[in-house]
Amino acid sequence: MEPFVFFGGKGGVGKTTVSCAYALRCARDGNRTLVVSTDPAHSVTDVFDQPFDDSPQSVEGIDGLDAMQIDPEDEVTRHLDEIRQDLSEQVSASMVNEINRQLEMAHGTPGAYESALFDRFVDVMRNAEAYDRVVFDTSPTGSTLRLLGLPDLLEGWIDRLMHKRRTSIDLFEKAAVGNNEPRRVMEGDPVLARLQERRGFFEFAGSALHDDAAFFLVMNPDELSLNETRRAIDGLQEQDLSVRGLVANKLTPSPDSDENGRGARYLRERVETETERLETIRAEFRPPLVAEIGWRSSEVKGDLLDDVAAELDIETATEPPTHV
Amino acid sequence: MELADRIETFRETLEEWLRGLYHGMISHPAYEKIEKEAEDTEDAFILACFPDAFGIPSPVSYYTSELLPYLEDEFESWERRLWDRDSYIERKGQQYHF
Numbered sequence: 572m573e574p575f576v577f578f579g580g581k582g583g584v585g586k587t588t589v590s591c592a593y594a595l596r597c598a599r600d601g602n603r604t605l606v607v608s609t610d611p612a613h614s615v616t617d618v619f620d621q622p623f624d625d626s627p628q629s630v631e632g633i634d635g636l637d638a639m640q641i642d643p644e645d646e647v648t649r650h651l652d653e654i655r656q657d658l659s660e661q662v663s664a665s666m667v668n669e670i671n672r673q674l675e676m677a678h679g680t681p682g683a684y685e686s687a688l689f690d691r692f693v694d695v696m697r698n699a700e701a702y703d704r705v706v707f708d709t710s711p712t713g714s715t716l717r718l719l720g721l722p723d724l725l726e727g728w729i730d731r732l733m734h735k736r737r738t739s740i741d742l743f744e745k746a747a748v749g750n751n752e753p754r755r756v757m758e759g760d761p762v763l764a765r766l767q768e769r770r771g772f773f774e775f776a777g778s779a780l781h782d783d784a785a786f787f788l789v790m791n792p793d794e795l796s797l798n799e800t801r802r803a804i805d806g807l808q809e810q811d812l813s814v815r816g817l818v819a820n821k822l823t824p825s826p827d828s829d830e831n832g833r834g835a836r837y838l839r840e841r842v843e844t845e846t847e848r849l850e851t852i853r854a855e856f857r858p859p860l861v862a863e864i865g866w867r868s869s870e871v872k873g874d875l876l877d878d879v880a881a882e883l884d885i886e887t888a889t890e891p892p893t894h895v
Numbered sequence: 896m897e898l899a900d901r902i903e904t905f906r907e908t909l910e911e912w913l914r915g916l917y918h919g920m921i922s923h924p925a926y927e928k929i930e931k932e933a934e935d936t937e938d939a940f941i942l943a944c945f946p947d948a949f950g951i952p953s954p955v956s957y958y959t960s961e962l963l964p965y966l967e968d969e970f971e972s973w974e975r976r977l978w979d980r981d982s983y984i985e986r987k988g989q990q991y992h993f
Contacts, residue, residue, distance in 0.1 A: 650957070654960055654961055654963065654964065657961075657964035658963065658964045660964070661964040661965065661967065662964055662967045663967065666967050666970070666971060669970070669971070669974070670963050670964075670967070670970060673945055673948060673960070673963060673970070674960050674963055676947050676948070676956070677945070677947060677956040677957055677959070677960035678957065678960065680947055680952045680953065680954065680956055680957065681952060681954070682952075682953075682954030682955075682957060683957045685954070686954065686957040686958065687957070725955065725958075728955060731943075732940065732943060732944065732959075735936060735939060735940040735943065736940050738936050739933045739934075739936035739937040739940060740933075741933075742929050742930070742932050742933030742936060743930065743933040745926075745929050745933075746926050746927075746929040746930035746933055747926075754930075754933075761965040762962050762965050762966060765961055765962055765965065766962070769958055769961070
């Protein structure tokens with residue numbers, strides 16, 4: 572299967588647990604695996620009982636498994652600082668303030684977090700030679716998954732920007748009368764170079780996501796989760812990214828048949844509705860249900876993670892990435 | 896002075912005047928027009944890069960802000976031009992010397 576595996580889904584359905592379990596399984600099967608989480612709540616830390624930061628660290632006690640946690644806020648700040656650094660080198664002091672205002676505005680826009688995450692994801696994919704498999708635990712559905720479909724759009728958009736820039740430079744060159752220096756020259760224009768660099772980045776992201784990534788959606792057997800999953804499947808389909816499988820998590824355990832107390836009746840009813848919903852999923856959803864994971868009464872970590880991993884019917888063998 | 900020399904001087908002066916006239920009336924305004932057009936295209940470019948300067952949130956301004964360090968001159972003159980400009984028609988009108 573593809574080297575990059577993404578787990579998405581509504582908030583709170585157990586994406587982190589499932590991603591960690593799958594990563595664990597890959598590692599146990601002899602793949603060098605990295606699990607990347609974007610959850611600022613640091614759930615990976617909780618699962619493995621070990622702190623992680625934004626560079627890969629090996630998970631204690633498990634061979635071949637590394638983990639890292641990306642904090643979108645830190646990423647945005649890092650990006651901002653990088654540009655500020657450039658700014659102080661390039662721009663005269665009087666203009667810095669002016670431009671700084673624009674810069675802060677750009678980093679306060681609603682899309683900044685997603686862009687930062689996307690950048691980092693692509694960065695990890697680009698530098699993944701050390702791993703056979705990278706498992707991404709994405710943040711709740713909409714934003715991240717939608718962003719994964721953006722490269723095509725952004726590529727086209729950058730093309731248009733570059734065209735505009737070229738046109739204006741060309742005109743400036745033509746407007747230079749006689750021996751006058753044109754105000755801008757095409758040769759070595761840093762803006763065009765920067766845009767070109769970005770374009771390459773999006774191009775890589777697009778092809779890596781299309782050819783080297785598999786997507787799985789985690790869901791709970793409730794109405795809201797079902798609807799959200801349906802939307803996510805459609806959304807990804809629109810971007811030409813297909814969902815490989817669905818994982819149903821937090822299924823209610825059924826009571827023994829001789830039990831008939833209030834609790835047992837409640838559980839029985841729940842199991843019934845959940846079975847119906849699972850039927851709906853099997854009948855109406857195209858991606859197959861690859862795992863049905865029951866509720867655990869305690870936090871999933873340690874041995875329990877192995878249990879969960881055993882319930883995941885997702886193959887672990889990897890192919891090398893086609894785009895490097 | 897020989898007649899030939901005087902004719903020669905006259906022709907040189909005439910040629911210079913004609914070139915000046917042509918430059919002032921035709922070619923210079925034309926270059927100016929091209930330059931203005933270039934500025935307009937540049938304005939459109941910067942506007943496309945930073946629509947949030949006008950309160951239009953843009954998911955891409957996160958990426959285009961990387962260009963800011965290289966856009967110092969452009970950014971400044973862009974702002975100045977936008978302040979100066981009363982209307983688009985006025986701006987186009989400036990290109991004609993009546």
